[in-house]
Amino acid sequence: MKLDMSEEAGLLIDQYAGYLKVDMSCGVKTIEESIDETLTRLDEYSSLIDMVRAESSVQKCNSLLSSRDDLQVLFEKVKKLEFMVARIKQDVYRVEALVDKAESDLGISTEGKLKHFLKPFFRRTNTEPQERTRAKFEPPELFTTKDFLK
Numbered sequence: 001m002k003l004d005m006s007e008e009a010g011l012l013i014d015q016y017a018g019y020l021k022v023d024m025s026c027g028v029k030t031i032e033e034s035i036d037e038t039l040t041r042l043d044e045y046s047s048l049i050d051m052v053r054a055e056s057s058v059q060k061c062n063s064l065l066s067s068r069d070d071l072q073v074l075f076e077k078v079k080k081l082e083f084m085v086a087r088i089k090q091d092v093y094r095v096e097a098l099v100d101k102a103e104s105d106l107g108i109s110t111e112g113k114l115k116h117f118l119k120p121f122f123r124r125t126n127t128e129p130q131e132r133t134r135a136k137f138e139p140p141e142l143f144t145t146k147d148f149l150k
Contacts, residue, residue: 087143094140102137 102108 084143084145091140091142095142098140
């Protein structure tokens with residue numbers, strides 16, 4: 001039983017074709033299912049994100065609108081406090097200037113207290129009393145918190 005060469009070649013081709021046949025239907029089906037599942041989850045995630053955006057922006061707007069009056073009251077209080085702080089700063093500068101003037105008029109210094117304390121021991125004393133004319137102190141007009149916190 002001798003086959004001619006063309007028949008043998010055909011048989012050889014059929015055998016090799018059997019080796020190369022691959023059943024991809026099972027693998028492709030698994031991949032398609034995985035892709036479909038991923039797309040479904042992506043759609044669910046996208047709709048969830050849209051719901052959160054819509055809900056949060058509406059809630060934020062409603063929250064801001066409902067607290068608008070409270071915020072206005074708070075802003076007014078902050079403005080009053082800023083004005084009060086500026087006024088206190090101004091009054092402190094005014095009182096500091098008066099204290100500096102009083103210290104210089106009376107010859108008192110808050111710096112070098114030890115040196116100032118020991119000065120009478122090393123200075124000659126005059127037997128004549130020196131009279132200083134003291135200016136009448138007039139306190140500056142300071143703010144009251146009642147004016148600011150009504």
